[in-house]
Amino acid sequence: MSKTVQCVMVTLPPPISANAIWRSHISRSGKLQAIKSAKYRDWITLASTMIMSQRVGRIEGAYGLRIQVPRKSRVDLDNVIKPINDLAQMLGIIENDRLCQNISVEKSDGDETIVWFISTKAKGENDVSAFSDCETWEDL
Secondary structure (H helix, E strand, O other): OOOOOOOEEEEEOOOHHHHHOEEEEOOOOOEEEEEEEEEHHHHHHHHHHHHHHHHHEEOOOOOEEEEEEEEEEOHHHOOHHHHHHHHHHHHOOOOOOOEEEEEEEEOOOOOOOEEEEEEOOOOOOOOHHHHHOOOOHHHH
């Protein structure tokens, strides 16, 4: 993921809800700690493998985010943003999720979760819809 691009499109496994990311754990010293849940760790492993096999580039600076979740998924749309953004940052697709300028999340009739990270540099600060250099972007 070293090439800088204007748009990255990835296909991901069914998204995990932000509500399922953390679990409470009591440490040996008796303190309550938040740890990544097994479900989240499994999703990270699978999603990372899928992204690495897609050989995507990276977005520099501010970006817009568009997520399509299968309609049959029971996850709340607002709960899929955090795990996807965190994974993209961890894998270097984006520099930092705080650079996200706009987000669109929707249900679709497909069977896969499709995510677009679109640089806001090339065509205007918040004009995500203007980008057509990403595969199938113009078909949406």
